[in-house]
Structures are given as C-alpha cells and as structure tokens.
Amino acid sequence: MKKTPFCATSEQDQAAMFQELGISDFDELFSAIPEELRSDELNIPEGLSEMEMMQHIRKVASKNSTDLINFCGAGFYDHYIPAAVSALSSRGEFYTAYTPYQPEASQGTLQAAFEYQTAICRLTGMEVANSSLFDGGTALIEGIMMALRHTRRNKVLVDEGVNPIYREMLRCYTQNLSVDYQEVPLSGSGVADRKTYADALDDSIGAVVLQNPNFFGCLDNLSELIEKIHEVKALAVMSVYPMALSLVETPGAMGADIVTGEGQSLGLPLNFGGPYLGFMATKKEYVRKMPGRIVGETEDAQGRRGYVLTLQAREQHIRREKATSNICSNVQLCALRAIIYLSLVGREGFLDVGRQCMDRAGYAWQKLTEIEGIEPAFNRRFFNEFAVRLPKDASEVVSELIDQGIAAGFPVGRYYKGMENVLLFAFTEKRTKEEIDIMVAKLESALKA
Amino acid sequence: MKKTPFCATSEQDQAAMFQELGISDFDELFSAIPEELRSDELNIPEGLSEMEMMQHIRKVASKNSTDLINFCGAGFYDHYIPAAVSALSSRGEFYTAYTPYQPEASQGTLQAAFEYQTAICRLTGMEVANSSLFDGGTALIEGIMMALRHTRRNKVLVDEGVNPIYREMLRCYTQNLSVDYQEVPLSGSGVADRKTYADALDDSIGAVVLQNPNFFGCLDNLSELIEKIHEVKALAVMSVYPMALSLVETPGAMGADIVTGEGQSLGLPLNFGGPYLGFMATKKEYVRKMPGRIVGETEDAQGRRGYVLTLQAREQHIRREKATSNICSNVQLCALRAIIYLSLVGREGFLDVGRQCMDRAGYAWQKLTEIEGIEPAFNRRFFNEFAVRLPKDASEVVSELIDQGIAAGFPVGRYYKGMENVLLFAFTEKRTKEEIDIMVAKLESALKA
Amino acid sequence: MKLIYEKSSPGRSGVQMSSIKISPTEEIPEKYLRSQPAELPEVSEAEVVRHFTALSRLNFSVDTHFYPLGSCTMKYNPKACEAAANLPGLTEVHPLWPQLRGGGLLTQGSLEVLYKTERLLSEATGLAEFTLQPMAGAHGELTGVMIMAAYHKDKGNEKDHIIIPDSAHGTNPASAMIGGYEVVTIPSDENGVMDFDLFRDALNEKTAGVMLTSPNTLGVFNPRIKDICNAVHEVDGLMYYDGANFNAIMGRYRPGDMGFDICHLNLHKSFATPHGGGGPGAGPVGVVEKLRPYLPVSRVEKTKDGTYALNYDEPKSIGYISPFYGNFGVIVRAYSYILSLGRDGMLGTSNRAVLNANYLQEKLRPLFEEEYKGRCMHEFVYSGSCLKQYGVHTLDIAKGMIDRGIHPPTVYFPLNIPEAIMVEPTETEDRDTLDHFVAVMEELFDLAKNDPDKLHAAPVSTPVGRLDEVKAARDMRLSYS
Amino acid sequence: MKLIYEKSSPGRSGVQMSSIKISPTEEIPEKYLRSQPAELPEVSEAEVVRHFTALSRLNFSVDTHFYPLGSCTMKYNPKACEAAANLPGLTEVHPLWPQLRGGGLLTQGSLEVLYKTERLLSEATGLAEFTLQPMAGAHGELTGVMIMAAYHKDKGNEKDHIIIPDSAHGTNPASAMIGGYEVVTIPSDENGVMDFDLFRDALNEKTAGVMLTSPNTLGVFNPRIKDICNAVHEVDGLMYYDGANFNAIMGRYRPGDMGFDICHLNLHKSFATPHGGGGPGAGPVGVVEKLRPYLPVSRVEKTKDGTYALNYDEPKSIGYISPFYGNFGVIVRAYSYILSLGRDGMLGTSNRAVLNANYLQEKLRPLFEEEYKGRCMHEFVYSGSCLKQYGVHTLDIAKGMIDRGIHPPTVYFPLNIPEAIMVEPTETEDRDTLDHFVAVMEELFDLAKNDPDKLHAAPVSTPVGRLDEVKAARDMRLSYS
Numbered sequence A, B: 001m002k003k004t005p006f007c008a009t010s011e012q013d014q015a016a017m018f019q020e021l022g023i024s025d026f027d028e029l030f031s032a033i034p035e036e037l038r039s040d041e042l043n044i045p046e047g048l049s050e051m052e053m054m055q056h057i058r059k060v061a062s063k064n065s066t067d068l069i070n071f072c073g074a075g076f077y078d079h080y081i082p083a084a085v086s087a088l089s090s091r092g093e094f095y096t097a098y099t100p101y102q103p104e105a106s107q108g109t110l111q112a113a114f115e116y117q118t119a120i121c122r123l124t125g126m127e128v129a130n131s132s133l134f135d136g137g138t139a140l141i142e143g144i145m146m147a148l149r150h151t152r153r154n155k156v157l158v159d160e161g162v163n164p165i166y167r168e169m170l171r172c173y174t175q176n177l178s179v180d181y182q183e184v185p186l187s188g189s190g191v192a193d194r195k196t197y198a199d200a201l202d203d204s205i206g207a208v209v210l211q212n213p214n215f216f217g218c219l220d221n222l223s224e225l226i227e228k229i230h231e232v233k234a235l236a237v238m239s240v241y242p243m244a245l246s247l248v249e250t251p252g253a254m255g256a257d258i259v260t261g262e263g264q265s266l267g268l269p270l271n272f273g274g275p276y277l278g279f280m281a282t283k284k285e286y287v288r289k290m291p292g293r294i295v296g297e298t299e300d301a302q303g304r305r306g307y308v309l310t311l312q313a314r315e316q317h318i319r320r321e322k323a324t325s326n327i328c329s330n331v332q333l334c335a336l337r338a339i340i341y342l343s344l345v346g347r348e349g350f351l352d353v354g355r356q357c358m359d360r361a362g363y364a365w366q367k368l369t370e371i372e373g374i375e376p377a378f379n380r381r382f383f384n385e386f387a388v389r390l391p392k393d394a395s396e397v398v399s400e401l402i403d404q405g406i407a408a409g410f411p412v413g414r415y416y417k418g419m420e421n422v423l424l425f426a427f428t429e430k431r432t433k434e435e436i437d438i439m440v441a442k443l444e445s446a447l448k449a
Numbered sequence C, D: 001m002k003l004i005y006e007k008s009s010p011g012r013s014g015v016q017m018s019s020i021k022i023s024p025t026e027e028i029p030e031k032y033l034r035s036q037p038a039e040l041p042e043v044s045e046a047e048v049v050r051h052f053t054a055l056s057r058l059n060f061s062v063d064t065h066f067y068p069l070g071s072c073t074m075k076y077n078p079k080a081c082e083a084a085a086n087l088p089g090l091t092e093v094h095p096l097w098p099q100l101r102g103g104g105l106l107t108q109g110s111l112e113v114l115y116k117t118e119r120l121l122s123e124a125t126g127l128a129e130f131t132l133q134p135m136a137g138a139h140g141e142l143t144g145v146m147i148m149a150a151y152h153k154d155k156g157n158e159k160d161h162i163i164i165p166d167s168a169h170g171t172n173p174a175s176a177m178i179g180g181y182e183v184v185t186i187p188s189d190e191n192g193v194m195d196f197d198l199f200r201d202a203l204n205e206k207t208a209g210v211m212l213t214s215p216n217t218l219g220v221f222n223p224r225i226k227d228i229c230n231a232v233h234e235v236d237g238l239m240y241y242d243g244a245n246f247n248a249i250m251g252r253y254r255p256g257d258m259g260f261d262i263c264h265l266n267l268h269k270s271f272a273t274p275h276g277g278g279g280p281g282a283g284p285v286g287v288v289e290k291l292r293p294y295l296p297v298s299r300v301e302k303t304k305d306g307t308y309a310l311n312y313d314e315p316k317s318i319g320y321i322s323p324f325y326g327n328f329g330v331i332v333r334a335y336s337y338i339l340s341l342g343r344d345g346m347l348g349t350s351n352r353a354v355l356n357a358n359y360l361q362e363k364l365r366p367l368f369e370e371e372y373k374g375r376c377m378h379e380f381v382y383s384g385s386c387l388k389q390y391g392v393h394t395l396d397i398a399k400g401m402i403d404r405g406i407h408p409p410t411v412y413f414p415l416n417i418p419e420a421i422m423v424e425p426t427e428t429e430d431r432d433t434l435d436h437f438v439a440v441m442e443e444l445f446d447l448a449k450n451d452p453d454k455l456h457a458a459p460v461s462t463p464v465g466r467l468d469e470v471k472a473a474r475d476m477r478l479s480y481s
C-alpha cells in the first residue's frame, strides 16, 4: 500500500484506532453523509516522492530568467535582503505558529509585532500602527474605508499620482459600494495638482488619497494641501514607499491622518507578487477605527511586561458584520521580516540604503537625459525612481531590451493615456554603475534602430 | 570612519572602555610586544558590504557548472537530501555551539551524537561507534593505527580494492612512521584475492584493510577471509559505503574488528570535497583504543538520564602525546545531519533508497554492456557502481562527454596501471531512466567517433 | 524580555551596508526631506540574531508543540515545500516582468506554477475555474461576494442580502457586508447545523446567496446540503462554500459536486502552508463555469503554442483584487504539497484527519460527560461546563495545557456552545501524541477537581503569566517610546 | 528527553522516498546481503522535526548565549557567510569533476575560491604558500609536522624530537607524536611563557622544530619570539606557529614576519566559521618559501590563460593528507568573512577582541584578588582558588553561570593554573554583555560566600543537573539498545 505522505499514523496505529471506534474502514466515519455526494476518484496524478517533487519544481523554476538586470520598480523593488532575515524568520517557532490567540504561548510573535508597530510609527512619523494588512493595495483600500467610516461621508478624491495598480484595485473594491470615487489628474510638474484640489475640496469629501513619492517617483511636500483637506474635515490618506522614508519627509510631519504602504522593500523578496506586507499607521485618535490586528503592551499579575492582541472589539471574530474589516489572517511573518530587516540595517544602515538608491538614480538620470531624444518627464526631484519620455513607444523599447537581458523599466502608457512613450525607471542599491552603463548604452542603440 | 563589520562595540563604548583601561588607543594594549614585530598594513582589499560580498560569491559560484548529469562516484555520491536535513541542522543552537564540554548546557548535541552512534552501530552491525572523525580517509587511517596499537605489530596489508584515494592517504600518513605498508592486488574477478592473503598472512601482520563494496563496486562476503585474519591474531579493518549497508551484508556479521567509512552519502552535499563525515565503529572490547569523541549515557543526582563525553582519558586534551589520536574538533554537525537523514528516511525509506540505487545501476549495466566494444570489467554483483572496459582510453571518452554536460564516470587508469580503458560508473536514486539513456547514447557515439 | 529598542545604543551598527557612490550628491530641497533619521535600533548583527532567536523560543508552534487549534488545521508544514518556495528561481522574479512586452517568456516557470495549481484546485473541488489572487480566506470570501454581485448585476437580479448561519466564521458576515450586502443570520438547529426551516423562511428573491462551511466549525457536515443548494438556485442565488475546513473532505467530497457555485480554500490550512504566526496565507477562489467571466484579472492562460500568458481582457471581470497574482510564495508551497500528496494522498489525508478527530472525540467523551451524538469530521467541540461546579473554566484548562507543553485547542468558539473547547488534531499527529493529549486532559480534570487554584494560576511555565487584557486596551501602549 | 528510537513505532514512515523501478530486479546471492534491515527509527517527518528542534533547544550556543569559552574564539558567525557557503552553485559540485579531463573548466568557481583564499591567508600570515586541506587545527598541526619531516629528510637532517611548551594545547604534542617525533616538554616561566633557559638547554641538533602558540593559552604573547626563532633556525629546526589564537593578532602581527616557518589557522575560530557543536572546522597550513615543495597535493594554480587548475605533480610533496581540497564548505565561509572584513576589518577585529578581553580582565580583577600582571591579549586566565575557603570551586562557578544564561568560560585549563578559569569574550560582544558578565560573576561570588550550597546544586535550570561522569565511563552505555 502506498503511504500517505506526512501522515503520522501507521497501519498498526490505524487498526487500533479503528477498533477503538468500532469501525472497519474509513468510509464508516462518513456514514452520516449522503452517499450520493461522494465524488469520483480525483483526476490528479499520483503523488511524488520528495525528491521527484523537488526535481520537478527546480525544473519549473529554471524556466524563469532571474538574471535580468532590473530597472523595473513601479512600487515593487529588488532591494538587498541581509542573510540574517531569512535565517531568523525561517525558524520553525515563528513560521509554524498560528495567530497569537494564547498570548502566554506566543510572546515571540507578539513582541516582534509590537517592535514592528513601533518601527512603522517611527518610519512614518505616526502615532499608532497595526500589525499588518495583506499588501499595500488592500491597505490603501482599508485606509480609505476607514476614513469614510470616520467622516461618515462617501466621496473620495484619488490623486493620479497614486500607483495605478492600486487605483485599479480601488475601483474594483468600491464598485458595489455607495462610494463616490473620483480621480484627480496630476499637475504639469507631475505632482498633486493644487488647483484642482482647491476647486474640488468641499464638505462632501471624506478622504483624499495621495502618494509620496508618487508613481512617477516625484517628491512633494503635501503639508499645505493636507491643511486644506483638514479644513473641509476630510481625512488625508497617504500611501508611501517605506524605503524612501529613510530620507524623505514623513507623512506624519505633513499631517497625514492615515498612512499605508507596501512593506515589500523591507526585507521581502519580489516573489512574483507576494506575499507582501501592507502596513497602516494613523493618529491615536483614530485607532479604534483602524482595521487589522493590533498588539499592545500590558502586564501579568506579577507585574511582568507582556504583549497581547488588543482592541479586538474592532474585529470580525467579535463584531462579525459590524467589524472594521473582514481581515483575519494577515501577513505577520512578513512583518517579522520587516522588523528583522530594520533591526539589522539599523538607524545608520537604513540611511545608507536610501542614499545608495538616490545615488544610483541620480547617476542614471544624468546619463539618460544626456541621450538625444530623451526628455525628462518631470523635474529632477526624486528618490529612486523617475520617468523619461522617449522618442518612441516605450513598450517597444522595453521589449527590445528585454531580449538582451535587461528589464529596462515600466512603460506607463498602459495606465496613463497619452504617455505611451514614457518609461519609468527604478534604482536600488543593488544596481551597479556598470549595469546602468550597459542599460543606457543598449537603450541608446535601441532608440537609434 | 569605516566600521569594523560584526564588531559590537560602538565608538562611544570604545571610548568608555579605553578610559576604564587608562589607554588612549589600541596600540597601547600591545605595548609589551616588541615594536619591530608589528607588520605593515596588509595588502588585502578593503572590506565589502554584505551585499557586495554576496554578489561576488554568487558570481564566483556561477562559474561552476552544476547541471552536469553525474555518473561519477568513486566513494562520493550525490544522493537526494531531504529538505528537513538542512532546515534542522541549520538551527543556530546546533551549529553555533562548541564541543559539548559542559554537558548540562549541551544535551542537544550530546543526545543527537548518542543517537548517531546508535545508528552507526545498527548500520554496520558493530557494538560501539565514536561520534565522528574528519572523513572516510582519515577514519581509515585512524582505524589502522588503532589496530596496530592493539596488536603491537607494525605490518599492514591493504587490499587494492580499497579506494585508491584513501590508499594515497595511507601512504602519506605512514611515511614517517615505522609501519610496513603493503598492498594486495585484486583477484581476477575484482575482489580480495584469497590466495595472496593465504600466503601473506602471518603473525607479523597487525591489520588487514578491506573495503566492501570495493572501489570497483564489487560485492564480496569477507567472513572466511576475516576468520583467517583472526587466526593470525591480526585485526580486520573494513571501509564501507554506508548507503550500501541498506542492503549489503554488514561488516559486523562478517566479523570485522574495526569499521570505518565516509558518511557523506547520509545527508551531506558533495560540497567539492568537504566537510564530510568519517565514521568508525568497533567491538566493545576495543573501545578504549578507539580515537575520537564518544558520548555515553549516564544520570544526574536525581536519576534523570543525560549524556556526556566519556572515556576522555583516550584523548589529547588529557593524554597529550600519549593519546590515541591528535583529533580534537571533529565533524559533529555532519554527524547530526546523518542522524537527521537516517531518522527522516527511516527503516523503510533507507531500503527504498538502496533499492533505487541498485535498480538504476542494474538498468545502466544492461544498456552499457549491450554496446559493442564495451566489456564488463568484473562480474555483475554490485550495489550501485560498476566498471566497464571501453575500446579506448576512458579519460578521452569522459572528456568528450563532459563537454556535452555529462560526467560519465571515473576513469580508473590514474590509480590502476593497465586499466586506462576502464571507466567506473556510479548511480544514485537521483538518476532517471532518461538521463541514463542519454548518457548511454552519447557514450555510444563517442566510442564510434 | 527587553525590546530591541532597549538593546540599542548609539553608534552600534548591524549589517554593513554598501557605501559606494557613483554620482555627485544632488541637493534635494530640505522641505522634501525628513529632519531626523528614523529612530531604528542600533545593535550589532549578533545582537539581532540573539534577540529574534530568543523571541522565537517564546512561541509555541507546530514544529515544537502539538497544536490542536480547532478551525485552524495546524498540520505539519513539510520542509520540502518551504525549500521549493524558497528557490531563487522563483523568489527573485519581479511581478511586472510578464507584463512587459516579451517578458512573459522569461517567467514561464512562475506562470506554469499558477496555471497548474489552478487546474489541481479545480479538480480537487469540482469547480470549473480558479483564481489564486485572494491573499487569505477572508479575502477569498470578499472576492466571492464581489463575483456574486457582478453576476447578479450582469443578470439584472436585484439582490440585497446574503444568508449566513450563526455558526459561521466571523469573516463570512464581515465579508458579505464589505462586499455590499446585508447579512441575514440563521440560528443552528440542535445538531449544530443551519436550521433548515428558518433558512427556508429567510430565503427569497432578494437573496444573493448563502455562505456555508461544511463541515462547519462544530465539525458537523450538513446532510441537507443538496436541498439547500437547490432551494437557493431556484431564486437564482449563489451557493458559497467556505472551504477553510476542506481538510475534512478533500479527495472524498467536492463542493462543486454538492452544488456550490463559489468556494474558497485556505491554503494555509488544508494545504499545509505554514501560518506564519498570523499569515501570510492564501485563499484561492473557485467558481462554476457560469461565473468564470467575473473572476478577477489577470487570468493565466495556456496559449496554443503551449506557453503561458496573462490575459487582462475580460470585460465582465470584477477587476483587480490583488496587485498581481496572489501570494505566489504560498501558492508554490501548496502546489508542491499537492504534487506530493497526489490523488491517493488527498483522500488519505482527509481520512486520517477525520480518524484522528474521531479517536480523540471518543477518548475524551467520558471526561466531558458528553453523550454520543454521532461521528465528527476533522474536529469536534466539547463543552467545559461540567467543570463549572469546581469553579474551573475552559480558559483554565487551556492555560493548564500550556504548562504541559500543548497548545490549547480553540476555546469559547463557536459562541453557541458554552465554555466551548474545539479540538482539531490533524492527520500529521501520531497516536502517541493523541494519547498523550488525552492523558494531559485527564490530569487537568483531576486537578480541576482536587486543586483548582493550581489551574487558576496557570500558566506558570511561560515567560509571563496570564496577561491583563483590560489594561492593554485601556492603556493603549501600542508602540515603544 | 526520549531518544528518537524510543519514539519509533513499526510502520510509521518519514520522508517519502521514490519507488520508481526502471529495471527488473536482479537477484544478488543472499550471502552478500544483510539478513535484517538496519533498525532505523520509524517516525513521521513531523516527529523528526519536533525531535531535533527540541534537541537543539537544549543547547547553549553563540546564537542564543554569551559563550566566552577561552581558547575557542566563540565569536558570532555571520549569517551571510552561511548563505554564501550554501549556494547550490558551490555545494553541488563533485570533487572529482576537476580531475576529469576537461572538468576543470566546469569548476572554475570552486577553484577560484580555493586559490583566492590561499592568497588572502598568505598575506594575513606573511607566509609564502598555503594548503587548505587540513580539516581541523590538529590536522593542520599533523600536516605541519609531516612537512617538517619531509624537509629534514630531503636535507638529510637527522632529527628526532619537537620542543613544545607545557602550556601548549594537547593537540600539539599529540600531533608531533603521530607525525613520528618524540616530544620534549618545556615548563612555563613565571610570566606564563615557555622558560627561555630551559628551552635553550633542550634545543640541540636533533631538534626538528618548536611548536608555539602566541599569544599562548594564557593570553600572553611571548616577547622573546625572535630569539627563539633565531636559535631554532641555527640548528636548522623549523618554527611551527599554532595559529588557533590568531584572533588576537590578525592584521597587526604576522607569524611569517616573526620568523615562523609553518603555521596553521583555525578557520572555525579566528575566521568566524561556526563550530558546529564540535566541528567541522578547517586548519589551513601556511609555509615559508623553502617549504613550498613539501606541501600536500593537490595544489591549486593559476595558469597563464587565467584559469585555475589542479597540480598533482610535486615530487617532494608529502602527498594526500585529505581526499580532496579540504573542508570546502568551511573555506567558503572564511573566504566570505575575510572579504567582508577587508584590510581594516582584520585589524579592527583583533583590536576589539583584545580590548574586550582587557576590559573584562580589568573589571574582574578585584573579584579574583589578582594582581595586575600586565595586559592580556584576546583572553585571560584567572584562578578560582580564592573561593576555596568557602568550599567553592571553579566548577561551581561554571555551573552557576549556566543557570544565569551564560556559557561558562573554559575551566581547569591550562593545567598549570590551579582552578583556572579562562575567559575569551571575542570582539562580537558588546559592552552591555561584558558588563552583564561581570555582574553575574559578582553575584556568583556573593553566593559562594553566603550560600555555597546553592552553587554546589547548580545548574538547576537545565534539563539535567550535573551528570555522573564516572558512571558513564563505568557503564559504557554508548548506544541505545
């Protein structure tokens, strides 16, 4: 008989257990269920041994090219991940635990989550953070819903500088809800258009959604705009790129009310799109409106400090359809990776990474804008990402370079009508001068062709 | 100032410590040492960040071809390693511990070593085993020295079926010692030549060194020969391939006195030659002559079972120049991998692996011996390795196949004069029918060319 | 234990980061820059390693403890599936590459994993098509509800509510609400399943659908499932199957065969992907043929030349529910797990999950003074009420269990059973472990009778005792300062 | 804790192994086959994982505890070096491939690592050439002794003994003996270094060489090193440097510059490769130019076209001391560590190792009532004799330390210091850890004075208390049955 992999029961155990239960086969366990429901044998291949399975997966993996030189970012970045991140987060005690419902048996997960929440507060300049949401996109949606719940309004202004992938998501999530969703085009210099907002802001607006640096990499200081938003008692929801927060002004300092973002760059691999790390931070006054698990500090009877899931009355397992969100499982392990990452690089190292990203982008800007026919899309005020306008269709150029082993950036035309020639480049500390030089050279010849 | 990587002391700590010590720079710590001894600045490149270091190593690693289809064994085999082996042995608590000198703080290492010793006994059919030696070669040397110490004789007969790499080592290690080292050619059927031994065995012989399956993969039952060895009061030292012990008669059952071998196939990667795992087992009566650490079971004052390093009076840290060996650090982590491997595959799975190896070799033997011009070197009695005689120089053939991505085996001519055309093939459970067919086909065309 | 921030000291540094500069520093006007660096820890790499290693050891986990947490399927997570998911050939792929022109050919491996996993899940559930994008069970539910809404809108159906039994997991009503529907809750009958008559009463033309878990959180399989499906389909409602408990039936029953239209699976439960201390998981959603057009984009398709490609051109699609293709790393684990199980292993797994649960239920019945009410599925619920007479509560039993090295079962859920204790052993536990659990439970019951204060004081073996949750909520110390 | 064999039960199975058959079973005569399968454990994969995870947690280790074990350099082992050594591109290479004709080109990466590591170690030690083959320190010593012998034989020198100070590590005399020499032991002088006059008396034409550790195991650097070297060279003896304590001097002093001819380094000490609970380590050996011909084969060479190749054609070589190229996996870790440190990091490391040791020595001096005898190097030895009056021994202090979460220093070594306690903090510990160590030591001294029985009973926090070593040696239970 073929063994069932991973099952611990031997045939002898099984016989003894059958006897205990007074049954003679497995089917008897299911005798209460109508026989007609029983399905046919599955049309699934026979099980593989571990070796065969691994050989298969390795073969599949080898069909991917991982040696592309990558300049594609668009919200998702290949930063260097120190080896200790995986070494620690892969400890069985972390990754094979459940949600910390029994705090005394889960202080590891809980304390790490508390430390993570602290780090998110310090990065964003906000007062409180939750312990994770799925990804930057769902976090942003949750942020907006939270703002609407708080303001009891249903109109949202979404800046076109917000990642268009997230804006697609916003449209999807709000389609059946009574949310009045409106997008605000960028200004000519590629940032939030103050004038349009001045016109649009009124007391029907519940939330204004901004991103900094925005999708085009442009930096902005949104303090005054946020003041305007607050004047109509709307909330400012801001999506941010946490690596940029090494150097860039914090949303907290700009007055943002709800801050969300994608934490992937803090120690998570790109992993073809996930798992990623949605984070959310807000002001203390809004904490009871915040979705997701929150870890708080407390004590036991002896006065020993400990950590628990707190403010659970917001959540689905208690409030069911009245909860702030339907989220249950989050991405705690990804949050763990983030706090390990941030601890490893530390205060100084985080600045180093930020400076390196900026440095690489600065070099490439210089080189690229020297090429005849290439124009900067916007001005030179970016962290690690910027857009240029090519003399021809950006998708075509990218396609030519990809065959030469270079992912030359993201052609924005797919999401921005009229910008078919615009290409968005991202740079991380991993990119070398040589790689940038190669890319620039190949791009130049692709343009000539 | 550039930081010293991995050092924990900050500049502020350092200043405080300098003050404590009443010094103002590091040099003062070394003031007792003659200034003339101070070396110049090292001619070594500047330190790399972790990212740069990893980028460098990945680049270096990519200069190796790891996708060769491998039929090269010769004592070192690419068996499948279940994923849990690395997942467990890479736990920091195991690999960043020292030798278990403080048993209460090292029960993990000690109990695992005890379990490993038990497994070695059960595999080999011997009574006691030590907790590891460097590799199969040094283990064999230690075994011989142990036999000579015990018999107080200095003559060794070494069968030519013993891995020639080990025989090179034996010659190296014995060259300055008063050891009379003599090799015994194989019989025509590729096994220990009973006649030569019958002639050579006398009471000057301290040790006879055998291997089963031998270098050519040939299986033998050495019981009678060992009886003869015992008749002259010499010890039989046998080197074995532990994976073969899934199916092959144990050295214990054949009467061997000292058993050594290379444990690499029990869950260790090939790793370009190391670290590997030397094992040694013997009869209880010889245990005090055995080199290396030994773990024993005992109790604490409350009667709780525990494990300690025992019989340490054999060892260098106590006996210095009178020790049974100079070994201090061994390869405990490799022994840990072996016991994890053996526990994972278990009693049945170990048989499965053995059967698979034999199955692959059987298939290939069939295919290869059908090729015109290829003759079996010896008869068809092997575990997973056999030799064939080609119609031309084996090195040349191997060289042709290697350019086509196949490591077609080990040409034995280098170590066996007159066998330049002989090629030794090894098969593990990892080799598929397709791979063997490809190899056979390419070999056939290489022979035609 | 000290927080990592409390171990920090100015000037200490961890991993050495690169400091190569290749371009002159460009001055960004100050107003765009933060005035102070973020106060991240300043600790050596060694300290970080010790800190998080030590933290990890404060956790109970499947790798260290029996973890019979009901409704959570805390089965063993095979290390090979971890290894598969961590292959650099899979982890180092940017999700936008296949969306670049010509980039699809460079990511065929990842696309193949997606495509094949969808096929396998379709076969396992009997549903025509799957999306792997939902990032957890609740996210799958929401996706399902959105698909419902898209279907009804497309068909011009006017629907305003979803029917959900009271024993449902809290995510069900929450998802229905967030998806834009009212929730109508149906109480359970005496067998623990949705009361059929009350359900019939609630069902009407405005019913968008019904969300059911079967076996439900009590471990009971609803025998009238076909009747329910038929009734709902009569009003053009859709049947949603919450597959979080799929481990009970995998290989034996299929939601599609039973008549369900939509189903999510929790890969981090039935499919052995680890729970990560809270996530990430994955909640793929399968649908019957007629709902295929509404699935989120992108869709992974196999083209005529045998290559895989992304399709975003589905006009009726609900759109983007995830930025990309779901939690790919989790999907790889599930894919490799399914390949390992194969046809027979699927059935073998659910058989043994149910066997283990029944064995425990049987062995514990005398202790809990429960009558025989029939077999359970993969989990069962007992009530700790019998201990009330000694002043002992289910919570005390749970905490006493911690001191004995076992993670407590789920307690106080479902809400309709007083002092509920919900046990799900899973198939990866051997009989010795189950017997040990029984012995520990017996010991705890003895203690409850003879020395209840010992139980009230539990746990004593953990770094902290019972924590003051009220204080936590009142003080709201949610970050270190 | 139960042994894995005690958890075994017939018919349970772990990792699923392949059972594909591609050829008909060939009957091997019975006499070649074992009659019974080896009684390996029968346990599930989950059980194996729990077992070894639980075992691991019984250990103290650098990743979990301060581990100031003198003479062992228990520094932090960087995780990146582990990651480097585990790259499949390095681990999956068969050592015989470069020995197949044409195979060298397929293993250029591995050969490059060997070649470059040799160059770096040569530069770090000031010695002309290195072999990486020795698999531990003791193995390096033996290799060195064999090289000595080959040199003397080649030159026709008649030598019969090696001089070794009494403070030397036990492996030194053992290696000399196994290498074929008599050992002449020289006592230490009052400063703890080899007595110079007694050494001069012992030195003669028959002296093959001298084996020295400097700084020695007391943490004392022999200031007359040059004089010793000169004297030995006058009789054509060779100076052997036991580099196990290289962490004290790396980047500042070089054995070659001091006059040593042969030197081994313990990569598992100074070069941060982990100790693995006993090994594997690596003990590369460097030699001066004149000894180059005697190095073991193979040698890794850079050819004119820039590729790397193995050379076995060295007629004076001592031959094969390892089957291949040494503990490659360990070498990769050291290589990546050295690349990380770089020039400045080498010196920075030894500076801080020595600073930390001196800081601790200074802080602990009052406690141990030791006079100031000068600075130490990377470690220092105090005597616990001062506690004898309370009936407390160094061993008690050591065991008390275990209860306080610190791995004890080396105790009762070196043998010439009564109640020796030998502390080597290493550079990877921060000041807080050092201060904590001092506080713990103070606490233990207090306890020694006020409640010595508490110390005699230590450790109490470990899974077992002090174990009966006499019983172990007497019973000789060396395997489970």
Ligand SMILES: Cc1ncc(COP(=O)(O)O)c(C=O)c1O
Pocket: A327, A328, A329, C071, C072, C136, C137, C138, C139, C169, C171, C172, C213, C217, C242, C244, C245, C266, C281, C282, C283
């Ligand atoms: C029955 C049931 N449905 C839904 C869920 C929600 O799944 P997730 O936590 O992945 O969102 C759970 C998880 O506990 C569950 O048990």
Ligand SMILES: Cc1ncc(COP(=O)(O)O)c(C=O)c1O
Pocket: B327, B328, B329, D071, D072, D136, D137, D138, D139, D169, D171, D172, D213, D217, D242, D244, D245, D266, D281, D282, D283
């Ligand atoms: C001074 C000294 N020499 C030699 C050795 C032996 O090294 P190994 O254990 O690697 O054989 C040691 C190890 O403890 C040592 O401290």
